[in-house]
Amino acid sequence: MSRLLVLDGRGELCTAHVRLVAAAVGVSERTVWNWLSVARCEGRTGPRPRPRFCVTREIRELLALWGGNVSAVHRELVARTAKAPSSDPVPSLSVLHRAVARDLSAGERAGLKGGEGARRRFDVFGKRPPMFRNACWEGDHKRVPVRVDVEGQALCPWVTWFVDVATKVIVGVAITPHEPARDAVLAALRAGISRGGPYGPFGGLPGRVRVDRGKEFLCRAVSRALGGFAVPVEGLPAYTPYRKGTVEALNDAVEEMFLVSLPGYTRRARPVGAHRPEDVNDLLSFADFVGALLGWVRWWNTQHQPAGLAPGLTPMAAWEADPTPLEDVPEEQLAFFALEDDGRVRKISTSGIRWRRRFYIAPWMAGHVGTHVRLRYLPHYDGQIEVFSAEHPDRHLGTAYLAEEATLEQRRALASVREKKARALKADLKAAEKLRRTRYTATTAPAAPSPRRSVTGQQAQAEIARARATDLAARALPDLIPPRDPPAGWARPRPGPDVRLHPGTAPSASADATRTAPASQTEE
DSSP: OHHHHHHHHHTOOOHHHHHHHHHHHTOOHHHHHHHHHHHHHHOOSSOOOOOOOOOOHHHHHHHHHTTTOHHHHHHHHHHHHHHSOOSSOOOOHHHHHHHHHHHSOHHHHHHHHHOHHHHHTTOOOOOOOOOOTTSOEEEEEEEOOBOEEETTEEEOOEEEEEEETTTOOEEEEEEESSSOOHHHHHHHHHHHHOOSTTSOSSOOOOSOEEEOSOTTTSSHHHHHHHHTTTOOEEEOOTTOGGGGHHHHHHHHHHHHHTGGGSTTBTTOOOOTTOOOOOOGGGSOBHHHHHHHHHHHHHHHHHTOOOTTSOTTOOHHHHHHHOOOOOOOOOHHHHTTTTOEEEEEEEEOBTTBEEETTEEEEOGGGTTOTTOEEEEEEOTTOOSEEEEEESSSTTOEEEEEEESSOOOHHHHHHHHHHHHHHHHHHHHHHHHHHHHHOOOBOOOSSSOOOOBSSOOOHHHHHHHHHHHHHHOHHHHSOTTSSOOOOOOTTSOOOOOOTTOOOOTTOOOOHHHHHHHHSOHHHHHO
């Protein structure tokens, strides 16, 4: 219609033009002439707009309040109009449903109902351009949903690993029986960088390392260890797992392809009523679990064919097919990659080296008593330390071990004692919480709350008396022992009529004279 209006304005419009447009859009010539007439009179080239209800800011806030429930929002609007009549009528439920479906996207509706995680499922994420090996690593922790036997206790271990984004090769793995710290991150990085021994042939220095905002990854020890090799650590924003999708896909794959078949898997489907976990004796030991997981990692690198690679390629084949040169680090530099410096100069004595109020010894210390040394240690591990010369910090003297380490039976007995103390404290705190909190009966009508248990006045007074008997601050009464009279040689103040004397203190003669003197003399 805009083209016909232009031709009409220039005086070039004819029936042939109208007939051509009618044939193109599939309508009659009279319909096109009517459209042209409406465009000349009203200035519109489309259908007449109809008034319709739109989602306002108030509707969005109510949808967020009621978790995306449109029916609840409609009831809220009706109730508000009944209390305070408004000039704007409340739309019907069907009109409100159509407006919400029209004005809000599927992601917005899911977010109002399930939060940010539900909204993110409707987003579109692009793929990064192809990269070369060791251009970027991604690292993450995963709590393994498998209970294993750790010295008689059933625990769920954690795995920390790094994967190469380009070839999907798992370059470094570290497993801990508990929640990992920075030592696990450093151990996995050392295994990934080293290409010698059991760690190769994958590894080398990465271009950068991409991690989430976990404190273990962004701590000073990790940044300093990688910064020594000029490798930047890229901390991603919070709640953005899609920005490190390679390692997140690995976390899902290990559970679906391997962990689900192990004994002690905690997410296995069970029959109704069978919620009893496996006995500790039926679980894998921690050493067996670590061996099985490392075996799966070798299978992933050498035999599995991930979907992100070319058809028929395994991660190892993709790694070997990439001609990008690797940057190796000498083993003598990696030997102390994850160690932290003690920061003090110590001396070897006849009992060994004293560190953290304990002694460490080693066979190589014989004949070195009096030598000044510096210590380096693995974070969160004090079973052994590395000893260096104080005069030449790069000279490694040897490894020292804890002199009197407790046996397994002693450590188990100590853990049992600590657990009993923790249970006793928990029971005491729970009992105190019951005494402190007053519980009320359920009600079906608007009424004042009524306590479940009624206490008599005599019971309340007895409990208050017992509390005072055990409260030392309440027992230390200030007037329990009256103060003694001051010595006769001390100067005493002349108290006025409002001055109160201590109990047991006799009033002075001046006070008696003031009290018995006439009013006129007192004023003078």
